[in-house]
Amino acid sequence: MNASREPIGVIGTGYVGLVTATGFAELGSDVICVDIDADKIARLKQGEIPIYEPGLADLVAKNRERMTFTTDLSEALERARLLFVAVGTPPTYSGDADLSAVQAVVDAMPASDRHALVMKSTVPVGTGANIKRVFTEQGKDGFRYVSCPEFLKEGTAVADFLKPDRVVIGDDGDWAGDAVADLYRPLLTAEHGGQGSGELVRMDIASAEMVKLASNAFLATKISFINEIANVCEETGADVLEVAKGMGLDDRIGPKFLKPGIGFGGSCFPKDVSALKQLAGNSGYHFQLLNAVIEVNELQKRRVISKLQKHLGSLVGKKIALLGLAFKPDTDDMREASSLVLSARLQADGALITAYDPIAEEEARRLIKGVDFASSALECVQGADAVVLVTEWSEFGDLDWAQVAAAMAGTLVVDGRNALDAAAVAGAGLKYEGVGRGTLA
Numbered sequence: 001m002n003a004s005r006e007p008i009g010v011i012g013t014g015y016v017g018l019v020t021a022t023g024f025a026e027l028g029s030d031v032i033c034v035d036i037d038a039d040k041i042a043r044l045k046q047g048e049i050p051i052y053e054p055g056l057a058d059l060v061a062k063n064r065e066r067m068t069f070t071t072d073l074s075e076a077l078e079r080a081r082l083l084f085v086a087v088g089t090p091p092t093y094s095g096d097a098d099l100s101a102v103q104a105v106v107d108a109m110p111a112s113d114r115h116a117l118v119m120k121s122t123v124p125v126g127t128g129a130n131i132k133r134v135f136t137e138q139g140k141d142g143f144r145y146v147s148c149p150e151f152l153k154e155g156t157a158v159a160d161f162l163k164p165d166r167v168v169i170g171d172d173g174d175w176a177g178d179a180v181a182d183l184y185r186p187l188l189t190a191e192h193g194g195q196g197s198g199e200l201v202r203m204d205i206a207s208a209e210m211v212k213l214a215s216n217a218f219l220a221t222k223i224s225f226i227n228e229i230a231n232v233c234e235e236t237g238a239d240v241l242e243v244a245k246g247m248g249l250d251d252r253i254g255p256k257f258l259k260p261g262i263g264f265g266g267s268c269f270p271k272d273v274s275a276l277k278q279l280a281g282n283s284g285y286h287f288q289l290l291n292a293v294i295e296v297n298e299l300q301k302r303r304v305i306s307k308l309q310k311h312l313g314s315l316v317g318k319k320i321a322l323l324g325l326a327f328k329p330d331t332d333d334m335r336e337a338s339s340l341v342l343s344a345r346l347q348a349d350g351a352l353i354t355a356y357d358p359i360a361e362e363e364a365r366r367l368i369k370g371v372d373f374a375s376s377a378l379e380c381v382q383g384a385d386a387v388v389l390v391t392e393w394s395e396f397g398d399l400d401w402a403q404v405a406a407a408m409a410g411t412l413v414v415d416g417r418n419a420l421d422a423a424a425v426a427g428a429g430l431k432y433e434g435v436g437r438g439t440l441a
């Protein structure tokens, strides 16, 4: 690809930072990846990828020559004008975003009129304005600032980077915004001078910050909405899969994110919904809808327990097999995974849990105590009174249900993601209970 592309710095080698860095390297830029975690940098230098993300290891290996890993920020400052910031902004106890890692990056910047910070981390609206104010106070007012929110999805992040549906740039109309647009150019549509799929939308910094929070909050709202529709379907005899299909064909609604389940998790939706609610509250506006989105999501995780109790009665001493623990398939990420709440509740109700996840076991062992971990789905269901599908890894769709039925002590299968072939489960003599679909036996 174009070898004359400018070098960039990426601060933070977590999931967003590493995917962004690798993506720009693939487009032809030299990328200097900086992290304060010396151990992580040492592992990356040896070609070890600290997260599970399909396709990422291969792409890093392919572009290894263009990627430098260092703990020394000055290397990035020397070679690059644009410093992409992808550090963590976890929620605080109150739900506000913790901006201490962002603040540390701002404080570490020198006075310069050659550089710009490009914010990839999800931050509250107003953060850009605050950082520019701090730069001025610190005598660094030549430092430019660009908001460039990230819309990658874990599990498909590499493809999402290379085939974006939009690139949002919030800037002050100076060289820095132009330079970020140029970097993304190959991924943009012909209308924006590229050969790719992405629409370019340029706006002011605060609006770009809001696009990110509002997008995640909207998607989370869509999920809580279909989860409530599913709950009503269970009471009224409708099948939510048919309902979602019928709704999704209206192109104002669309078919995506209409899959009911046991609640959304991950490092983004729960955090960003709370952050937007807090942000609104801090500015004096009570965002009513988001309270309901959060509450429905919490209740949805607990509905599985009621389904188990409906069929098994008391859960004391009952053996429950949990299939899948990660917050969604194709990731080892356990942050805010529904399995955390579910396993804690089941244990509190006296159930005995065996769990299996193809990839997330190591992380799950750190977070979930008092659970037996199995090394395969079939081992997990051995002697179980009930099986609960928590995360829809594709391998669970290939299970031989006659074998599962023979291994189980009981007959109940709760499909928390509507991911299984209900007829095949029922055909093996098991009782199938999905989300919003009634019981099939």
Ligand code: UGA
Binding pocket: 122, 150, 151, 152, 153, 154, 155, 216, 219, 223, 256, 257, 258, 259, 260, 261, 262, 263, 264, 265, 266, 267, 268, 269, 327, 328
């Ligand atoms: C989400 C957004 O989709 C990305 O656009 C955004 O960049 C990212 O957050 C972020 O802010 O970094 P991600 O958290 O990777 O991406 O995962 P999603 O695929 O959006 O799923 C989130 C949760 O919603 C999962 O627990 C998933 O199981 C659940 N979900 C999703 C449903 O329950 N139903 C659906 O129909 C879709």
